[in-house]
Amino acid sequence: MLSKAEIFGYTPSEEFAKPVAYFSMEFAIDQALKIYSGGLGFLAGSHLRSAYELKQNLVGIGMLWKFGYYDQVRTSDALMKAEFVEKQYSFLTDTGIILTVPVHDYPVKVKVYLLKPEVFGSAPLFLLSTDIPENDEMSRSITHHLYDGNETTRIAQSILLGIGGGMLLDALELNPEVYHLNEGHGVALGFYLYAKYKSLEEIKKRVVFTTHTPEMAGNESHRYSLLKDMSFFYHIQEHEAKYILGMDGDDFNFTLAALKFARKANGVSKLHAEVARQMWSSNPGVCDIIAITNAQNKKFWTDKELAAAIDQDDQEAIVNRKKALKKDLFKIVADQTGKLFKADVLTVVWARRFAGYKRADLVMQDWERFEKMVTGTTYPVQFIWAGKPYPGDHGSIALFNHIISRAKPLANCTVLTGYELGLSDALKKGSDVWLNNPRMFREASGTSGMTAAMNGSINLSMPDGWVPEFARHMENAFVIAAMEDQSAPEAVDKQENRALMTLLEEEILPLYYNDPEKWVQILKTSAQDVVPAFESARLARAYYEKMYLG
Numbered sequence: 001m002l003s004k005a006e007i008f009g010y011t012p013s014e015e016f017a018k019p020v021a022y023f024s025m026e027f028a029i030d031q032a033l034k035i036y037s038g039g040l041g042f043l044a045g046s047h048l049r050s051a052y053e054l055k056q057n058l059v060g061i062g063m064l065w066k067f068g069y070y071d072q073v074r075t076s077d078a079l080m081k082a083e084f085v086e087k088q089y090s091f092l093t094d095t096g097i098i099l100t101v102p103v104h105d106y107p108v109k110v111k112v113y114l115l116k117p118e119v120f121g122s123a124p125l126f127l128l129s130t131d132i133p134e135n136d137e138m139s140r141s142i143t144h145h146l147y148d149g150n151e152t153t154r155i156a157q158s159i160l161l162g163i164g165g166g167m168l169l170d171a172l173e174l175n176p177e178v179y180h181l182n183e184g185h186g187v188a189l190g191f192y193l194y195a196k197y198k199s200l201e202e203i204k205k206r207v208v209f210t211t212h213t214p215e216m217a218g219n220e221s222h223r224y225s226l227l228k229d230m231s232f233f234y235h236i237q238e239h240e241a242k243y244i245l246g247m248d249g250d251d252f253n254f255t256l257a258a259l260k261f262a263r264k265a266n267g268v269s270k271l272h273a274e275v276a277r278q279m280w281s282s283n284p285g286v287c288d289i290i291a292i293t294n295a296q297n298k299k300f301w302t303d304k305e306l307a308a309a310i311d312q313d314d315q316e317a318i319v320n321r322k323k324a325l326k327k328d329l330f331k332i333v334a335d336q337t338g339k340l341f342k343a344d345v346l347t348v349v350w351a352r353r354f355a356g357y358k359r360a361d362l363v364m365q366d367w368e369r370f371e372k373m374v375t376g377t378t379y380p381v382q383f384i385w386a387g388k389p390y391p392g393d394h395g396s397i398a399l400f401n402h403i404i405s406r407a408k409p410l411a412n413c414t415v416l417t418g419y420e421l422g423l424s425d426a427l428k429k430g431s432d433v434w435l436n437n438p439r440m441f442r443e444a445s446g447t448s449g450m451t452a453a454m455n456g457s458i459n460l461s462m463p464d465g466w467v468p469e470f471a472r473h474m475e476n477a478f479v480i481a482a483m484e485d486q487s488a489p490e491a492v493d494k495q496e497n498r499a500l501m502t503l504l505e506e507e508i509l510p511l512y513y514n515d516p517e518k519w520v521q522i523l524k525t526s527a528q529d530v531v532p533a534f535e536s537a538r539l540a541r542a543y544y545e546k547m548y549l550g
Helices: 004-008 039-053 137-143 151-172 189-197 200-204 224-229 238-245 254-261 270-280 304-311 315-337 367-374 394-407 421-430 448-454 489-514 516-530 536-548
Strands: 020-023 058-063 071-074 080-083 093-103 106-115 125-129 178-182 207-210 221-223 251-253 264-267 288-291 346-351 381-386 413-415 433-436 458-461
Touching: 020 039, 020 151, 039 058, 039 178, 039 421, 039 536, 058 151, 080 394, 093 151, 106 137, 106 151, 125 151, 137 151, 151 189, 151 224, 178 189, 178 536, 189 200, 189 207, 189 254, 200 254, 207 254, 221 224, 224 238, 224 251, 238 254, 251 254, 254 270, 264 270, 264 536, 270 288, 304 315, 304 516, 315 413, 315 421, 315 516, 346 421, 346 489, 367 381, 367 489, 381 394, 381 421, 394 413, 421 448, 433 448, 448 458, 448 516, 458 489, 458 516, 489 516
Parallel strands: 020 058, 020 178, 058 125, 178 207, 207 264, 264 288, 346 381, 346 433, 381 413, 433 458
Antiparallel strands: 071 080, 093 106, 106 125, 221 251
16 A cells, blocks of 8 residues: 555645645646646646645546547548547556446446656646456446546546545545545545435535536536436435435536535636626525636746746847747647748737637638738738647537638648647747637636746737736737627627727737837736736645635
8 A cells, every 4th residue: 555655755734734635537737648638637737736836735536548538630631630549658656556436336446546746746646547457348448538428438437536536545544634626527426425424514524616617508417317327326326315415306417516515616717706606506505606716837837938038027038039939839830731930920829628619710700801911911910729629529620620721721820730738838838919719708717828928928818717807908918898798699709809800900910010119018017917826826825725724
């Protein structure tokens, strides 16, 4: 059995001595460990990195996905294609632990690996895998694909994370005083804890919860009968699960259950916390929902040379380093697409998890106006798109490919594939403007703009998620005017497209070329304002102070 010294490799500080277990379906810790899909994983990865830097007594519980999320490659005609390739990780430690977790009343064997803190500079992370010879092929497939498209496999993944994670902590005798559910995927943990404590009140003393989804349809739910058949409720019956949580009906909502198991929850921005309270407060028995805004780890994300130039207020060094970082990005552009971008041209990047509400093509909506802008010679501009649609979301994949097709004839517009930590890093360092234009109140937080700001890329954003807490138009960011009435999506898209294009044509492009000193001043203010307010040391401290100890 691993000792605590072997697990941590450091002595937790007295300030953060309370033991915590942090459950997440995905963690983006390093490009080499491909067990994440997007923002949820980026947040969890930065959290674990800052927990390590602060020497917090926190361990992560996650899943070892055999094929990761997917590898984003291209078809013969340069459109997007999802490939599933087995991953190998020699840097993980085999703990020797094999658990037995009931799934569908069948004993599934679960092998446990450990990512030790010294490997990538993160708090210890335990990863669960069913892909071992002791299991049949169906059981082995549970940990093959992150967010598997099959409903029963997805449920089995949640059972594994929640119940398997709880079993592991008991096997290790870590005895966490706080179980932190990062999103509702691991909510089956509550039923494992009920088997131990026989009391909802005892569970609520120990569980906290972070919700990330500001729309009802995005919160996972399944039929009670199916969950019961799959052993989701561990050793209790369907009617007991309903009684314990006071949740009737045919469907079990993961988020609502987590809010009832927890003593405290948080939204991931001030705006999102307000939305979450409106969504859930009418349900009896839900806990308080406070705001702890997401953040990202500066040490991992920031270019040190650019950061030093900003700290020293050296405009020449800032401009020169930014051009060098743009050239690094443009090597990727040339390699992937055969297009040669120029370092002295304003470069706008839209890059994040690909979903319809994020409106990747908003800037293209009035095609004639867009084409006129990108072919103009007075104020030249370059556009890059990147992101990963869910591999089963055919609408988002079609949109991704539509943008590829539209950009193909334009020498200064392109779409990159392979959007993971490494490409995300290059795009943030190599862009001048970071474009974020979701439909209002749909983005719970959004973290990509934080790390863009750390690297001298100025946010051009809707005032959604974390942005209202940060952005001051023309001082540290550019804010797109949102339409007051959001009830008619087509009208909203048209008006907000006009607002975006006008901002680009009349303010951003002229400013970049005509007043470089003011541009650099906005860049510096942005980089200075984003830290420490949106650096993950603040987040890791806030979780201890407001959720774990409070």
